Amino acid sequence: xxxxxxTTAGLGIxxxxxxxxxxxxxxxxxxxxxxxxxxxxxxLGLLLLMRTGLVSFGQGLYYAVGAYAAGVGAEALHLSxxxxxVILGALAAAAVALVLGLLLARYRAxxxxxxxLAFSMILYGVLVKTxxxxxxxxxxxxxKSILGFAAAGPAGRFGVxxxxxxxxxxxxxxxxxxxxxxxxRLAPAVRDNELRVEYMGASVRxxxxxxxxxxxxxxxxxGALTALAVGHVDPEMAYWTTSGEFVFIAILSxxxxxxxxxxGALLLELLRSFAYEHAPNxxxxxxxxxxLGVILFLPEGLWSLFRRRVxxxx
Amino acid sequence: MSAILETxxxxxxxxxxxxxxxxxxxxxxxxxxxxxxGNGAGKTTFINLVTGYLRPTAGTVRFEGRDITGLPPxxxxxxxxxxxxxxxxxxxxxxxxxxxLVGLGIVSMGRRAFAGSAPGGPAPEAAAEQVLTRFRLDAxxxxxxxxxxxxxxxxxxxxxxxxxxxxxxxLDEPTSGVSADEKFGLMDLVLEVIREAGVxxxxxxxxxxxxxxxxxRILAFxxxxxxxxxxxxxxxxDAEVRRLVVGxxxxxxxxxxx
Numbered sequence: 001x002x003x004x005x006x007t008t009a010g011l012g013i014x015x016x017x018x019x020x021x022x023x024x025x026x027x028x029x030x031x032x033x034x035x036x037x038x039x040x041x042x043x044l045g046l047l048l049l050m051r052t053g054l055v056s057f058g059q060g061l062y063y064a065v066g067a068y069a070a071g072v073g074a075e076a077l078h079l080s081x082x083x084x085x086v087i088l089g090a091l092a093a094a095a096v097a098l099v100l101g102l103l104l105a106r107y108r109a110x111x112x113x114x115x116x117l118a119f120s121m122i123l124y125g126v127l128v129k130t131x132x133x134x135x136x137x138x139x140x141x142x143x144k145s146i147l148g149f150a151a152a153g154p155a156g157r158f159g160v161x162x163x164x165x166x167x168x169x170x171x172x173x174x175x176x177x178x179x180x181x182x183x184x185r186l187a188p189a190v191r192d193n194e195l196r197v198e199y200m201g202a203s204v205r206x207x208x209x210x211x212x213x214x215x216x217x218x219x220x221x222x223g224a225l226t227a228l229a230v231g232h233v234d235p236e237m238a239y240w241t242t243s244g245e246f247v248f249i250a251i252l253s254x255x256x257x258x259x260x261x262x263x264g265a266l267l268l269e270l271l272r273s274f275a276y277e278h279a280p281n282x283x284x285x286x287x288x289x290x291x292l293g294v295i296l297f298l299p300e301g302l303w304s305l306f307r308r309r310v311x312x313x314x
Numbered sequence: 315m316s317a318i319l320e321t322x323x324x325x326x327x328x329x330x331x332x333x334x335x336x337x338x339x340x341x342x343x344x345x346x347x348x349x350x351x352g353n354g355a356g357k358t359t360f361i362n363l364v365t366g367y368l369r370p371t372a373g374t375v376r377f378e379g380r381d382i383t384g385l386p387p388x389x390x391x392x393x394x395x396x397x398x399x400x401x402x403x404x405x406x407x408x409x410x411x412x413x414x415l416v417g418l419g420i421v422s423m424g425r426r427a428f429a430g431s432a433p434g435g436p437a438p439e440a441a442a443e444q445v446l447t448r449f450r451l452d453a454x455x456x457x458x459x460x461x462x463x464x465x466x467x468x469x470x471x472x473x474x475x476x477x478x479x480x481x482x483x484x485l486d487e488p489t490s491g492v493s494a495d496e497k498f499g500l501m502d503l504v505l506e507v508i509r510e511a512g513v514x515x516x517x518x519x520x521x522x523x524x525x526x527x528x529x530x531r532i533l534a535f536x537x538x539x540x541x542x543x544x545x546x547x548x549x550x551x552d553a554e555v556r557r558l559v560v561g562x563x564x565x566x567x568x569x570x571x572x
């Protein structure tokens with residue numbers, strides 16, 4: 001109980017800080033932080049899956065579905081406000097996972113990883129060939145308003161940033177609460193021993209399916225926010241390198257804290273920005289060395305640096 | 315006394331091998347029954363068939379008069395049949411306390427597994443502490459289950475099976491892997507808890523001293539069949555049992571490292 005209040009307070013302070021510093025940030029970094037929040041949401045979903053013992057190499061699928069749904073929603077459904085667009089993105093991704101989960105929830109380990117990768121590459125293939133969605137070029141996404149306020153110019157950028165910060169706050173708090181609930185506590189139990197979970201009377205497949213849907217909703221949310229921040233969607237969002245980047249963030253962050261994915265995502269974005277600027281031809285090499293360093297020296301992720309206690313009180 | 319568990323013509327074949335052959339077993343409520351037999355005699359297969367881990371080739375399983383043949387383990391568990399395992403099945407990366415807590419969480423969720431997920435529901439925390447105290451595991455409350463000694467892992471495995479509040483408990487070799495001087499202590503404790511809870515028990519055991527001391531009835535298995543069924547004295551004195559089961563299993567126990 002005390003810990004729960006502490007988490008709420010900590011996340012609340014983080015939200016105020018993130019929103020409060022926004023006017024002080026240079027324009028480029030406002031964008032970097034917005035994207036980090038969006039990708040952190042996807043990584044938060046991966047954290048939930050990893051705690052359940054699953055690594056998905058296909059979160060790009062839900063990321064792209066969320067982004068495209070937000071864009072198509074704006075066009076076809078005449079949703080001109082950013083908030084319903086973002087909600088639509090999350091719901092569309094969750095709906096896709098609800099269906100794919102019927103198959104995915106049966107698989108584990110490398111089979112689960114490869115199957116999720118395969119689904120994302122199928123979507124990539126479809127998007128590239130769909131001229132209605134602009135094929136490889138994608139299409140532009142621009143909300144007319146954010147919660148009723150006009151979304152043009154710098155105010156719009158702050159607006160998207162604020163929506164992203166609120167989404168990250170709400171999702172992190174929600175996942176934290178969930179992981180402490182009776183059902184959420186089953187995540188490590190399923191990872192450790194599925195047989196025992198079944199012999200205690202719970203359905204492992206239902207737990208896995210639910211976590212797939214939750215992770216997809218978070219990825220869809222992240223995708224829709226990215227679409228709004230970038231103002232554009234394209235099939236690369238479903239490509240396997242995008243999915244790989246989310247796994248990179250999740251490993252960089254570690255699974256011990258629900259706040260870690262956002263820190264990890266921000267560090268990755270900053271690292272990439274600097275690597276791109278200072279080593280434009282070999283920036284992938286820099287990223288690879290960084291990943292190697294994390295795996296060798298911080299196998300439990302960056303968060304293990306901050307952690308005082310060995311075990312979190314789940 | 316009424317039958318809590320009844321199997322009729324229960325048969326399981328794996329290709330050419332018959333692991334269970336036409337088993338007719340009737341278990342009365344509140345009895346402690348021992349299952350004996352050499353390796354491959356069909357004792358664990360019998361447990362796996364009753365709990366739904368294996369689907370029988372033929373025959374039926376009835377629990378409290380209800381046909382449960384072919385139901386998956388979690389449905390069978392929810393009806394009131396639980397089991398422990400020869401190799402303890404616990405959550406290795408969780409503490410002893412968390413293991414019990416997860417188990418009690420599942421039980422208290424009931425059938426509404428998803429509706430009951432809202433935080434703030436009835437808390438199983440206090441109940442988990444009670445279970446640990448009852449099984450004298452409270453000193454190991456915050457140890458990871460993965461690093462506990464085998465005897466304690468066995469005890470935790472049984473504690474979790476009992477946390478489900480079953481009507482019938484199946485124990486698969488509760489004392490295997492437990493040191494000789496801890497065996498009787500473990501069984502005394504487990505059976506004491508079981509008696510309080512009013513649970514019917516079936517347990518597979520190789521140690522004839524344990525079987526003789528704790529059971530009211532013995533079923534002797536050989537090659538998928540039951541070759542003797544009766545009071546411990548009668549079954550253990552049976553010539554066929556002595557030749558086919560006891561001799562072999564006593565050699566087993568003697569040869570096993572402690």
